[in-house]
Amino acid sequence: MDFTTIRPATRLTVDSLRAYGREAFVQAGLPEDGAAIITEVQLESSLRGQPTHNVGDIPGYCRRVRAGQMNPRPNIRSVKTTAVSARIDGDNGPGQWVSVVATREAIARAKESGVGIVGVQHSNHFGAAGHYAWMIQQEGLIGMATTNGGLVLAPWGGVSPTFGNNPLGVGIPAGRHLPIVLDIAMSVVAQGKIGLAIAEGKPIPLGWMMDKRGRLSTDPKDASEGMGVPIAEHKGYGLTLVMETLSGLLTGAKFCLDHNRETFRGGAQEHDLGHFFLAMSPEMFMSTDDFKGRVDRMIDDVKKSELAEGVKEVLLPGEPEMRSRERNLREGVPILPSTLKRLLDYKKEAGLTTELVEVGAA
Amino acid sequence: MDFTTIRPATRLTVDSLRAYGREAFVQAGLPEDGAAIITEVQLESSLRGQPTHNVGDIPGYCRRVRAGQMNPRPNIRSVKTTAVSARIDGDNGPGQWVSVVATREAIARAKESGVGIVGVQHSNHFGAAGHYAWMIQQEGLIGMATTNGGLVLAPWGGVSPTFGNNPLGVGIPAGRHLPIVLDIAMSVVAQGKIGLAIAEGKPIPLGWMMDKRGRLSTDPKDASEGMGVPIAEHKGYGLTLVMETLSGLLTGAKFCLDHNRETFRGGAQEHDLGHFFLAMSPEMFMSTDDFKGRVDRMIDDVKKSELAEGVKEVLLPGEPEMRSRERNLREGVPILPSTLKRLLDYKKEAGLTTELVEVGAA
Numbered sequence: 001m002d003f004t005t006i007r008p009a010t011r012l013t014v015d016s017l018r019a020y021g022r023e024a025f026v027q028a029g030l031p032e033d034g035a036a037i038i039t040e041v042q043l044e045s046s047l048r049g050q051p052t053h054n055v056g057d058i059p060g061y062c063r064r065v066r067a068g069q070m071n072p073r074p075n076i077r078s079v080k081t082t083a084v085s086a087r088i089d090g091d092n093g094p095g096q097w098v099s100v101v102a103t104r105e106a107i108a109r110a111k112e113s114g115v116g117i118v119g120v121q122h123s124n125h126f127g128a129a130g131h132y133a134w135m136i137q138q139e140g141l142i143g144m145a146t147t148n149g150g151l152v153l154a155p156w157g158g159v160s161p162t163f164g165n166n167p168l169g170v171g172i173p174a175g176r177h178l179p180i181v182l183d184i185a186m187s188v189v190a191q192g193k194i195g196l197a198i199a200e201g202k203p204i205p206l207g208w209m210m211d212k213r214g215r216l217s218t219d220p221k222d223a224s225e226g227m228g229v230p231i232a233e234h235k236g237y238g239l240t241l242v243m244e245t246l247s248g249l250l251t252g253a254k255f256c257l258d259h260n261r262e263t264f265r266g267g268a269q270e271h272d273l274g275h276f277f278l279a280m281s282p283e284m285f286m287s288t289d290d291f292k293g294r295v296d297r298m299i300d301d302v303k304k305s306e307l308a309e310g311v312k313e314v315l316l317p318g319e320p321e322m323r324s325r326e327r328n329l330r331e332g333v334p335i336l337p338s339t340l341k342r343l344l345d346y347k348k349e350a351g352l353t354t355e356l357v358e359v360g361a362a
Numbered sequence: 363m364d365f366t367t368i369r370p371a372t373r374l375t376v377d378s379l380r381a382y383g384r385e386a387f388v389q390a391g392l393p394e395d396g397a398a399i400i401t402e403v404q405l406e407s408s409l410r411g412q413p414t415h416n417v418g419d420i421p422g423y424c425r426r427v428r429a430g431q432m433n434p435r436p437n438i439r440s441v442k443t444t445a446v447s448a449r450i451d452g453d454n455g456p457g458q459w460v461s462v463v464a465t466r467e468a469i470a471r472a473k474e475s476g477v478g479i480v481g482v483q484h485s486n487h488f489g490a491a492g493h494y495a496w497m498i499q500q501e502g503l504i505g506m507a508t509t510n511g512g513l514v515l516a517p518w519g520g521v522s523p524t525f526g527n528n529p530l531g532v533g534i535p536a537g538r539h540l541p542i543v544l545d546i547a548m549s550v551v552a553q554g555k556i557g558l559a560i561a562e563g564k565p566i567p568l569g570w571m572m573d574k575r576g577r578l579s580t581d582p583k584d585a586s587e588g589m590g591v592p593i594a595e596h597k598g599y600g601l602t603l604v605m606e607t608l609s610g611l612l613t614g615a616k617f618c619l620d621h622n623r624e625t626f627r628g629g630a631q632e633h634d635l636g637h638f639f640l641a642m643s644p645e646m647f648m649s650t651d652d653f654k655g656r657v658d659r660m661i662d663d664v665k666k667s668e669l670a671e672g673v674k675e676v677l678l679p680g681e682p683e684m685r686s687r688e689r690n691l692r693e694g695v696p697i698l699p700s701t702l703k704r705l706l707d708y709k710k711e712a713g714l715t716t717e718l719v720e721v722g723a724a
Contacts, residue, residue, distance in 0.1 A: 114447055115477055117642065157676045159669065182603075184600060231597050232550075238544040241542065241679065245660070249660060284447040286442075286612075294617070304522065305522035305524055316603070317600040317603065
């Protein structure tokens with residue numbers, strides 16, 4: 001399923017979405033700074049045109065806060081630090097908030113010492129991994145972010161979900177060109193896209209999901225008992241395990257079977273997810289300008305490639321998203337019908353006053 | 363093609379292979395310490411049962427030294443250092459030698475400062491990425507190694523080879539269990555395996571290689587003009603580009619179209635490959651014992667998985683190789699017929715005196 005072919009019902013103004021998110025989080029019990037941070041992370045995802053991990057998740061996060069499952073006023077604190085690292089306890093706060101704090105810590109250390117490595121425990125879903133990598137590259141640093149999550153992937157050869165889909169975000173600053181921002185789940189598709197396909201009434205494409213016996217399935221009924229398909233077979237399994245090690249093991253968070261699938265389906269138990277952020281300064285090796293010049297030259301080389309049949313343009317990781325961001329900042333944020341319904345339903349449920357303002361059909 | 367189904371012609375003694383490698387490199391002009399280091403890297407790969415990047419490559423390396431294309435007595439030196447990093451100039455020395463020096467630098471910094479990041483330029487093919495990750499984990503650290511290389515992979519949507527297959531090695535120390543050692547090329551298979559299939563007279567499996575128009579091919583004739591297939595489609599392309607950034611851009615080495623395919627086919631030009639090594643101490647976050655205990659628990663969780671149909675056992679990355687290593691240390695090193703021929707041909711060509719001693723058929 002190509003989400004770009006779904007005609008967005010609506011383009012909403014950036015300002016009204018931002019106001020909606022902030023009101024929703026404050027009304028759920030968050031202070032204004034936390035509400036603003038989380039809203040911005042989710043809004044940036046919508047601006048990049050990501051069909052999931054975007055403003056459509058705001059109602060769900062607010063409900064978890066209101067149900068007492070996520071701490072609206074966390075004491076986010078370092079429990080162990082060195083010149084190049086910090087281990088942060090998120091105090092069961094919203095993952096985006098905890099992660100923005102952690103990313104800033106990684107950036108500060110990289111600027112001071114060349115590298116900053118920050119691990120987080122006692123956190124919750126942090127949205128899109130690419131966001132934090134993007135934040136880091138904005139500072140002229142190479143950035144990496146990963147997380148563990150609800151159990152989605154089995155080890156290769158097995159059929160027991162044991163890992164999250166453990167996305168990896170990498171950000172690389174360029175000079176003349178748009179930055180490179182890679183954001184990839186270790187499953188063939190993010191779980192959210194399977195949920196979205198179901199919500200939008202679309203079939204689930206073959207290759208996205210397996211049933212509980214590990215056979216490929218397109219049947220939405222298999223979504224809850226089944227599992228994701230790792231990228232690149234055993235190689236994706238290996239990468240998943242590396243991401244679990246960095247985000248779950250090294251940070252003191254829960255990992256693997258510490259998690260259980262029910263917890264992530266509305267259970268009251270704290271999720272205790274772990275995240276991992278790394279920021280690295282090119283200045284350890286050469287001037288930042290020289291490095292960015294070399295990134296530009298790599299991008300030039302990529303753009304020189306002859307095209308495969310039927311391909312119009314070779315793109316860099318994140319290039320479509322960065323282009324969407326520029327366009328959507330000008331023209332408004334495209335919102336899918338199922339996402340708009342979710343936002344309006346929650347507005348009613350929570351008694352929010354912010355009006356979502358339409359710019360006009362896309 | 364499953365290399366495990368090829369019956370090795372011969373098991374040779376570890377000692378005779380070690381003596382062969384050392385004699386070959388010294389005779390080609392290397393000092394004894396360099397000869398010993400390179401031999402050990404290639405021998406470890408044979409011990410792990412890797413069908414490529416092993417002792418079979420020793421003749422090729424020696425010929426490049428004798429042809430004046432690789433420096434047998436390099437001045438391997440740091441050109442820029444910080445408490446957590448070093449940029450090393452390999453002086454066109456053999457990649458294994460340069461990389462063992464670089465890996466030791468990364469380990470020393472990680473033990474002192476928590477993390478060590480070492481970039482290398484002016485190097486040559488370093489053998490198997492997993493070796494250096496394995497070295498790092500032996501010190502109780504998390505290790506990562508990557509490199510760029512001769513042009514094998516095109517950007518996604520393009521058909522011009524622009525990247526190496528840029529393998530990633532990751533090493534994770536365990537407690538009770540064997541260490542986790544991931545070693546994956548960003549192409550579906552390492553180029554060496556395609557060469558080996560041709561050398562062994564086996565067909566090239568579908569999905570391993572594309573022709574110069576980017577169409578999947580099984581025809582050995584397409585190997586020289588064609589290209590590799592990236593793992594996981596656009597995701598593998600993105601990861602390839604990240605590895606190129608770390609190993610090629612950040613280090614000051616040649617990258618992308620700085621390389622050309624002819625250089626890597628016997629041309630006299632210096633390769634100027636770049637490598638990247640990262641060592642990270644768990645002590646930044648918790649005691650090494652606690653960390654290793656958590657790794658053991660992850661491995662236990664993986665081993666608890668129910669099995670997919672037809673699967674006998676779930677394995678960790680590197681587990682088959684670590685088991686092979688233990689067995690081959692006891693029983694001798696299995697050598698494929700084409701590899702044995704290569705070693706014996708070179709013995710004659712170079713007038714080596716070391717006898718390769720057979721333990722007996724496998």
